[in-house]
Amino acid sequence: MPKITFPDGNIKEFATAISGAEIAESISKSLAKAAIAIELNGELKDLSFVIEEDSVIKIITPESIDGLDILRHDAAHIMAQAVNELFPNTQATIGPVIENGFFYDFARDIPFTPSDLEVIEEKMREIVKRNDKIERRTMSRQEAIEFFTSLNEPYKVEIIKVLPENEEISVYFQGNFADLCRGPHAPTTGRLKAFKLTKVAGAYWRGDSKNQQLQRIYGTAWATTEQLQEYLIRMEEAEKRDHRKLGKEMGLFHFQEEAPGAVFWHPKGWTLFQQLIGYMRAVQNNCGYVEINTPSIMDYSLWQTSGHAEKFGANMFTAYAGEDDRVYAVKPMNCPGGVQVFKQGTISYRDLPLRMAEFGKVNRYEPSGALHGLLRVREFTQDDAHIFCTEEQINEECLAMCRLVLQIYADFGFTEVRVKFSDRPEQRIGDDSIWDKAENALIHAIEGANLEYTLNPGEGAFYGPKIEFVLRDAIGRDWQLGTIQVDFNLPERFDIGYIAADGKKHRPVMLHRAIFGSLERFTGILLEQYSGKLPLWLAPTQVVVASITNEVDDYAKEVAAALKQIGCRAELDLDGDKINYKIRKHSLLKVPMMLILGKKEQETSTISLRRLGSDTQEILALADFIAKLGDAMASPTGEHREF
């Protein structure tokens, strides 16, 4: 007679063993209809699971994150079933749930085409309509191997062979399709309502390029058609904002095969990049930082000392040259360089906290498949800083950084910021008392800055806890940017110290922080955040001065010169083109302001101002415009800093 406890604390007693579906039914018809699984004593199970003992139960519907994941996994199975029915000589490999959807990797000699996707999607709808029962069966290892061998599914057999000995092997059946799967799944295929296949891409068996090439079909699935529609619109919007497309249209940068994952910045892109550096430099100056610069190529031994060679060696570029038989590394991180600067001379406790910033260019090997425009590169510039401080100063420094980070993100239009906090892992160095101190400092800082956080238990580095900042952009996407890490390890490894008030040498703590993270990546995110329509202070070209007729060229030159005088990035367009053509051209380049000059403007010393995206013009006296522009193009730096 199982006693069932519900999330609201209610308890119901049943006379006999009972399934999840029956419990849902006993609550309400509508819940039974919506239910797709249960959470039993913290573990997800099928609705058909029979409960014999006292348990805590939660009915799972697609409205919850767990429910949606189950639905997405149903969709992956239904897709594999559809492929199986349509293309019988295809082998299924793995089909997990991913953010917003699912994929399945198939082995097939002939590539899937976009029209194949349509046919597969149509077949999936048919399977949903059939409302096939989804049933779980367990098998012994030997039975399972024989079963999938008989289905000609060698990849499944390979997966079974490497499953841990004691793992229960379960197979889910629907119609004439079967898949090796832990589950749980919805009770029937009819529960899947809102889905769409999105694309097909190449993949490798077990993610290894030495293995057989597979074809990965991606799809998205949602609890309701409305949610699906919203998602598809968001994707369409994201495509329009794609920074790679905008970068080309606006002439900002390019990539080429000879330098995979490294950016060729064009003058306009580099101007934007320099604006970001200038902004951060000004902020750092206000906050008591000093700036340093350290070599890109240094002896490999430094990385052995730091521990990067051991942990990170596979991602490091090495260098050799001439007759020199030393091995060098192209730096993947700035920390060891910063430590070398700290080590010069004697540092007193009065010098701490020492906040040392570096716009350091680093190189890290990423597989070519992972590269993605500016968002994932091999060579990038960090707005890195290392704060050397005493244990007592960790608290205050972390709080100051958290506040600073929020102000900086707000300056770029990001106001929704969350934090991920990763605390001590099992394998770690340092006393628990220091970890307590460091973790408390970070928590205190997060709370002091009024930030919401989620805990990643045990996910900190072996040398210290960390926080990571996650921003939500204008179309609801999340980006992980900055980090703050507390580090007791590097000071130890490099044996650095400061002279404390007691006249003895003490070990400082190192705080690593980056706010933009990678400037290249941040530039990409900014382009997408603003759809390329950058705020005036960031725009590579702020104002274009365009003449309607060449008769006013001299006046146009005079206006442009006056703008440059106040530091405005102004450009002249004296081409013989029609003015409407010029407007279109500079709109595509996303120039925030155009001054349209004709005879009337020349005679009255005025300008016609046309803002990006507007189809009207305002007439202003040139002197008034220049006065207003000066304020409008100022960077937000330092205006509202508390420091």
Ligand SMILES: [Zn+2]
């Ligand atoms: Zn599965």
Ligand SMILES: [Zn+2]
């Ligand atoms: Zn560092």
